[in-house]
Every structure is written in structure tokens, then in C-alpha cells.
Amino acid sequence: MDKLKCAFCKPKHCSQGITDESLLPSFCPMKDVKGLIQEVTKKYSKEDIQHFYINSALTEKEAYDEKAAREEEKVVPVRPRIREIAEFANKMKFKKLGMAFCSGLPDEASRASSILEKHGLEVCSIICSCGAIDKTKMGVPPEYKIRDPKKFEAACNPILQAELLNKAGTNINVLIGLCVGHDMLFTMNSEAPVTTLIVKDRLTGHNPVISLYSRYYRDIV
Numbered sequence: 728m729d730k731l732k733c734a735f736c737k738p739k740h741c742s743q744g745i746t747d748e749s750l751l752p753s754f755c756p757m758k759d760v761k762g763l764i765q766e767v768t769k770k771y772s773k774e775d776i777q778h779f780y781i782n783s784a785l786t787e788k789e790a791y792d793e794k795a796a797r798e799e800e801k802v803v804p805v806r807p808r809i810r811e812i813a814e815f816a817n818k819m820k821f822k823k824l825g826m827a828f829c830s831g832l833p834d835e836a837s838r839a840s841s842i843l844e845k846h847g848l849e850v851c852s853i854i855c856s857c858g859a860i861d862k863t864k865m866g867v868p869p870e871y872k873i874r875d876p877k878k879f880e881a882a883c884n885p886i887l888q889a890e891l892l893n894k895a896g897t898n899i900n901v902l903i904g905l906c907v908g909h910d911m912l913f914t915m916n917s918e919a920p921v922t923t924l925i926v927k928d929r930l931t932g933h934n935p936v937i938s939l940y941s942r943y944y945r946d947i948v
């Protein structure tokens with residue numbers, strides 16, 4: 728199989744249900760993996776996966792105006808992601824949500840917690856600097872500190888965040904602005920499934936898609 732390059736496929740035939748090989752790009756993986764497609768499709772029939780998947784689909788559907796979609800074939804969004812997280816959690820009968828947040832986004836964490844609680848969910852929130860450990864104690868060379876290398880600089884502690892939420896028995900965990908890399912360590916150590924509410928992007932006000940479109944980002948991406 729060639730390299731996976733769907734991002735550069737113009738027709739994106741798969742999203743129209745077109746599988747005619749003569750129409751697919753040379754690099755289309757659908758040509759070579761028919762067995763795998765069938766094998767993977769079967770995985771969705773496993774009871775727990777099916778329950779998760781069907782509620783994901785319903786959450787997706789409800790994010791659009793039904794009348795506009797059915798009668799006019801228009802996709803009109805009607806709710807933001809935080810509402811979708813709350814709706815999905817309630818559909819899944821998840822009661823306890825974990826929130827792993829960055830110390831740089833404390834206001835966002837408290838706003839998000841209040842909104843999720845308003846939807847009847849218990850929220851356990853944990854800050855990245857929990858543990859109050861200096862970065863050098865984690866093996867970070869002093870010169871890698873952001874400010875004065877001689878002064879205390881709190882280490883982000885995504886593994887501790889994950890462990891504490893594991894102990895709390897959260898059903899799903901929500902990320903609020905964890906750094907690149909720390910977010911992955913959190914995900915690797917979280918027992919509960921993880922979703923992201925806010926992805927950290929310091930320069931864009933946590934809106935990374937801007938850097939794909941604005942010409943003023945062209946020379947810094």
C-alpha cells in the first residue's frame with residue numbers, strides 16, 4: 728500500500744460512498760484493504776463499542792438543526808463543543824467527568840466546570856502544576872526553564888493529573904489547554920477515554936485553525 732495521503736485527495740469519493748476503483752486516486756487505501764475494512768466494521772458491533780459509537784453519532788446529529796438538514800440539506804450548527812461533551816456524557820450515563828487543565832487557563836477551567844455541572848455532571852478538576860515540583864526534579868535541565876533558571880518553576884505533571892483522575896474513577900476526562908507532549912503523556916496514562924475541549928495554542932488564543940488561513944502566520948508555521 729502506498730503512503731496514506733487522504734489529506735491531499737481532491738474528490739474524497741469515500742465521503743460520497745463511491746468505491747469504484749477506476750475513480751479512486753492511485754494512493755487511495757480503499758483499493759488494498761477491503762479485508763481490513765470488513766474486519767474493522769465488525770468491531771463496531773461489540774456491545775460497548777456500539778453503545779459508544781451510536782451515542783457519538785446521535786451527539787453529532789443533534790449538533791445540527793434537524794429541519795434544515797432534512798428539508799433543505801443544509802448543515803446549520805446549533806450547539807458548541809462543550810454542550811456536545813455534556814450531552815454525550817449524559818447519553819452515556821456518565822456521571823463523573825475529569826478535567827485536566829493548564830495553570831495558564833484557570834478561568835476557562837472554572838467556567839467549563841460550572842457549565843458541565845449545570846448539565847448535572849460531577850466534575851473533578853486537576854491543575855497541571857499539581858505536586859508543586861520544580862522542573863529540574865523531573866530531569867529538565869535548568870536552562871530549559873522559561874524564566875530565571877535559578878528560580879522555582881512548577882513542572883507540568885500530566886501523569887499525576889491522570890493518576891488522580893484514575894483514582895477518582897472518572898468516566899471520561901476532558902483536556903483544557905495542556906501543552907503539546909504533556910497532553911500525550913496524560914492520554915497515555917488516563918484510564919478513562921479522553922476528549923479535548925480547549926487545545927493550547929498560545930499565539931492564536933487557543934484557535935490553531937487561524938494559523939492555517941491567515942497570511943500573517945505564513946512565515947512562522
Ligand code: SF4
Nearest residue numbers: 733736739740741755
Ligand atoms: S480514502 Fe480514498 S477517496 Fe477517501 S479521501 Fe482517502 S484517497 Fe480519497
